[in-house]
Amino acid sequence: MKVVRFHAPGDVRIEDAAQPGPGPGEVLLRVRACSTCGTDVKISRFGHHHIVPPRVMGHEIAGEITEVGGEVSGWDVGDRVQVIAAVPCGQCDECRRGRMTVCPNQTSMGYHYDGGFASHVVVPAQVLAVDGLHAIPDGIGFAEASVAEPLACVLNGQELAGVGEGDDVLVIGAGPIGCLHVRLARSRGAARVFLAELSARRLEMAANLVKPDAAICSGDADLVDEISKLTNGRGTDVTIVAAASGAAQEQALRLAARGGRISMFGGLPKDDPTITCDSNLVHYRELTIVGANGSSPAHNAEALRLIASGAVEVADLITHRLPLERALDAFGIVARGEAIKVTIEP
Incomplete structure (x- = not known):
């Protein structure tokens, strides 16, 4: 073979x-x-x-x-x-x-x-x-x-971040994982889902498929300003960093609403794994930062069910x-x- x-x-x-x-x-x-x-x-x-x-x-x-x-x-x-x-x-x-x-x-x-x-x-x-x-x-x-395997990983991440009814969700990174995050957040009842990406070409390709409520090219616009406009200055309830970017993880702290949750879904390079965290933002806004690592067998079974039911295309x-x-x-x-x-x- x-x-x-x-x-x-x-x-x-x-x-x-x-x-x-x-x-x-x-x-x-x-x-x-x-x-x-x-x-x-x-x-x-x-x-x-x-x-x-x-x-x-x-x-x-x-x-x-x-x-x-x-x-x-x-x-x-x-x-x-x-x-x-x-x-x-x-x-x-x-x-x-x-x-x-x-x-x-x-x-x-x-x-x-x-x-x-x-x-x-x-x-x-x-x-x-x-x-x-x-x-x-x-x-x-x-x-x-x-x-179902990558969707299972996405499911684990959104469970840990508590994505649910009425949330404004921002997904940073418009690769296949980012697209799955957009669709799963919708199926979990998010009010609005925004998608951000540095590459205009990649963003257009993804946005044409998953139809986010707003698509933001962070290579051309200030993402913090754009999210502020979309949320009347409040920020997002959940920010999912689905990219291997320390800069995006740092920026996620400034994008979060009070009481917001931040998912550091994408791992960083082994030779550059550290970021600067504004601890006062976490403290005074009561932010929650969560990691996400792979999936369990039960997540895979649930991912297949979500695909079969049409909940996540x-x-x-x-x-x-x-x-x-x-x-x-x-x-x-x-x-x-x-x-x-x-x-x-x-």
Whole structure:
């Protein structure tokens, strides 16, 4: 079979590999869709400290079961399924307290285990042990189901930030994650959702799809002034920084309404992870700052339900569908910001 395999930073190859078989507690999938994200681009260029090469990449996986290993019950050949990316251990103190997203023993598809940029992938026993394999509801295609993984991360972030009825929400960053944040905030009852982005071209592409209540090019306008005008000087109830920008995280403090919540959804570069926080703004305005790290198996199941019910539309966010042989082209498309979501269909 063909795979997309990481060998070293800057050395990602499309090559032949033997088709794997499932061991005890595992299932084998024929991969029908594996969507790409910015993390795949970063791995291809810089590697990752959790990846020991060679490693098959890809973590937004959907497919159908072609073989069931011993000791597996409840799954059959032909079942259509979606796979979690981040795999909690299920046994540590955090997992037992329901905080699987911050499991210190977490492993990941495409990092610790071979991923979904392949014609077939083994779903390890660790995934099944934490209910991380989910049946795809009828009416959802494989590509849409693969987007459940990033939507699950967005869901975790908005739960932590308490996005709800009547909120004015600002999303900074108009990539696929930002688009999902806009749509999920609407489904959770937000009164208005604003979208901000430095790149005018990227903002236009995203805004034409997700139709925010206002689209602000922060490369051309003062975002604080624009939000002040839109909210009569009040600011936003929730500000979600869906970009790897320390400057945007600092700016979010000045954008927040009294009692506002700020989600630092996008991680910062490892060599520049610190920002300046105006503590008085946090103190006197009673602001809440929250992080967001991945998703739990339950978030993935809920994301599939949201897609199936039509509460969060994702099909139109998949702007490119490419065969496995063009996976490296897909990374370039993502890196250049020419797409919202690129899905590989082996």
